[in-house]
Amino acid sequence: MVTKMSKSQTKRVVITGVGMVTPIGNDKNTVWNNLLEGRHGFEICTQFDVSDIETKVVGPVRDFDPGKYIDRKEAKRTDLYAQYAIYAALDALSDCGSQLKDLDPYRVGVIIGTGKGGLGTFEIEYEKFLQKGASRVSVFLIPMMISNMAAGLVAMKTGFKGANFAPVSACASGTHAIGEAFHKIKNGYLDACLAGGAEASLTKFSMAGFNNMTALARTDDPDRASIPFDAERKGFIMSDGSGMLVLEELEHAQKRGAHIYAEIVGYGATADAYHITSPSPDGDGDAKAMEFAVAESGLAMEDIDYINAHGTSTPLNDHYETVAIKKAFGDHAYKLAINSTKSMIGHLLGAAGAVEAIVTALSLENGVMHRTLGYQTPDPECDLDYIVEGTRQAPIRAALSNNLGFGGQNAAICLKKYEG
Numbered sequence: 001m002v003t004k005m006s007k008s009q010t011k012r013v014v015i016t017g018v019g020m021v022t023p024i025g026n027d028k029n030t031v032w033n034n035l036l037e038g039r040h041g042f043e044i045c046t047q048f049d050v051s052d053i054e055t056k057v058v059g060p061v062r063d064f065d066p067g068k069y070i071d072r073k074e075a076k077r078t079d080l081y082a083q084y085a086i087y088a089a090l091d092a093l094s095d096c097g098s099q100l101k102d103l104d105p106y107r108v109g110v111i112i113g114t115g116k117g118g119l120g121t122f123e124i125e126y127e128k129f130l131q132k133g134a135s136r137v138s139v140f141l142i143p144m145m146i147s148n149m150a151a152g153l154v155a156m157k158t159g160f161k162g163a164n165f166a167p168v169s170a171c172a173s174g175t176h177a178i179g180e181a182f183h184k185i186k187n188g189y190l191d192a193c194l195a196g197g198a199e200a201s202l203t204k205f206s207m208a209g210f211n212n213m214t215a216l217a218r219t220d221d222p223d224r225a226s227i228p229f230d231a232e233r234k235g236f237i238m239s240d241g242s243g244m245l246v247l248e249e250l251e252h253a254q255k256r257g258a259h260i261y262a263e264i265v266g267y268g269a270t271a272d273a274y275h276i277t278s279p280s281p282d283g284d285g286d287a288k289a290m291e292f293a294v295a296e297s298g299l300a301m302e303d304i305d306y307i308n309a310h311g312t313s314t315p316l317n318d319h320y321e322t323v324a325i326k327k328a329f330g331d332h333a334y335k336l337a338i339n340s341t342k343s344m345i346g347h348l349l350g351a352a353g354a355v356e357a358i359v360t361a362l363s364l365e366n367g368v369m370h371r372t373l374g375y376q377t378p379d380p381e382c383d384l385d386y387i388v389e390g391t392r393q394a395p396i397r398a399a400l401s402n403n404l405g406f407g408g409q410n411a412a413i414c415l416k417k418y419e420g
Contacts, residue, residue: 013185013265014418016258017096017246018358019088022345023059023239027091031355032362035370036391040344042222042237048204054218055211057225058202059239059346069157077140078153079118084242084351085150085198086157092194093158096246098256100160100192109162109193110155111181112244113173115350115405116201117147117166123205150198162190168350170405171310173197174243175353179267179413181247191252196244196354207238213277215314226347228311228340228372229318229386231379236312239346243354245361260418262361265299265398268292272408278316279404283324289410290328290400297414299398302332304414306369306399308360309386311340312347317404319381326384337394339387343373353403357413360401364417368393 020026023041024034034041045058066075066083069090075083089110093099100108121144128136143149148166155164163184167176174197181195210216217225217235226237253260270292272285279286294301310321326333341356348355363369368391375388398416405411 010186011188012250012263013182013247014250014253014263015245015261015361016248016253017092018261018361019091019095019244020242020355020358021061021064021084021088022241022348022355023061024345026061026064028095035341035344035359036368038371038373040222040226040373041239042225042346044220044222047202053208053211055207055216056220057217057222057237059237060202061240077144079121079144080200081114081118081198082150082153084200084240085112085244086154088196088198088242088244089154089194090157092244092246097258103191105159105161107162107191108160109181109184109190110151110158110160110164111167111177111193111195112151112154113167113169113177113197113350114147114150115168115170115173115199116206118145118149119201119206120203121145123203154194158194160194162193169409170407171347171349171352172403172405172409172411173350173353175357175401175403175411175413176269178245178354178357179269179411182264182267182413185247185249192246192248194244195247196242197351198242199349199351200240201349202238202240210238217313224374226313226343227374228313228343229379229382230375231377233313233315233318235314236342237346239348241348241355242351243358245354245358262364262415263418264413265416266293266295266297266414268412270410272410274408277406279320280408281320281323283320283327285408286321286324286402286404286410287328289412290324290402293400293412293414297398297416299414301329303398304336304400305396306337306363308356308399308401309338309340310402310404311342311372313342321404322382322384333384336385337369337387337392338384339369339372341370353401353411356403357401360399360415364396364399364415367395
């Protein structure tokens with residue numbers, strides 16, 4: 001029987017494996033090198049006709065081969081978002097150096113967030129329904145479409161039988177997944193967990209929706225499309241992909257000699273309770289999420305050196321996120337190094353926080369932070385240090401990865417450099 005631990009009995013949680021599928025690479029080393037070298041993954045959309053959509057630029061996944069982990073028959077029955085999740089999860093498990101078979105399978109979980117689930121499958125099958133009738137809708141529509149299926153399929157691949165579910169909180173989904181996994185290990189309910197996010201919603205229908213609500217950058221210039229915190233920013237760029245992390249209880253990781261990227265030490269989750277799409281102008285909800293994450297870590301706000309910001313490149317988000325950082329950190333906000341990974345990979349929606357958490361961990365481990373690419377024109381309302389001059393080397397003691405979702409859902413995780 002598992003009982004909740006007292007604070008003195010809580011476990012330390014570390015990151016021991018990572019896997020990614022992104023517009024700038026489908027493995028850790030490629031993604032990391034492209035970030036440090038300032039290479040973005042944007043291009044004019046060729047996947048579908050965008051002649052009637054003002055936004056022309058997208059961030060597609062390239063050279064993705066599901067056959068590494070999924071056979072052809074299975075792939076036909078698996079939505080692309082779940083394929084990305086399986087690929088990233090099994091890469092992360094390989095990266096951690098163990099299949100974790102020494103653990104009770106009911107003590108290893110799989111928590112994978114997504115914003116839209118199998119939207120591509122839904123669109124294809126709904127078109128069949130309209131054109132050919134109900135009898136032609138695939139028997140696999142529901143299991144391919146539902147948002148929890150990536151977590152279920154990864155469990156089937158790994159045999160992990162612990163907590164298994166899918167946080168669905170728009171662009172905060174991946175961060176919520178990592179935070180919930182962190183708490184389950186810290187408080188003794190799990191020994192390890194595959195956690196992260198996956199998204200494959202780069203379709204014309206989805207893009208039209210975001211475009212019509214003026215959330216996307218209406219441009220045909222890939223180099224000036226995603227420009228977080230720049231005064232000329234106009235919106236975000238839609239991208240696909242997945243990020244998955246192996247979170248593990250420290251003692252187990254140490255006993256098997258695992259490579260440890262970073263330690264997760266805090267998690268904050270709040271709601272703005274303000275608007276369906278806009279962050280709250282006062283920044284209170286986001287500020288509190290960051291404050292809660294740091295408070296749980298036992299660190300002082302002044303111990304945080306770096307924030308991997310949500311940084312979507314929308315006029316409202318970047319302004320209000322800056323307000324929130326100032327509210328949470330006070331004068332220390334001006335000493336923080338801040339960047340936006342979305343400046344190079346675009347917005348992976350439900351997978352964004354997971355990929356950005358990996359980038360934050362790699363930055364802590366290596367003492368290197370990538371630049372915010374594309375920044376040219378200062379915005380007086382965004383007046384913090386957004387690492388605009390180029391890749392920066394500096395020791396980092398602790399960092400935040402920050403994400404906000406439509407509906408006013410905020411999530412932040414606090415990571416610390418692992419020091420034994």
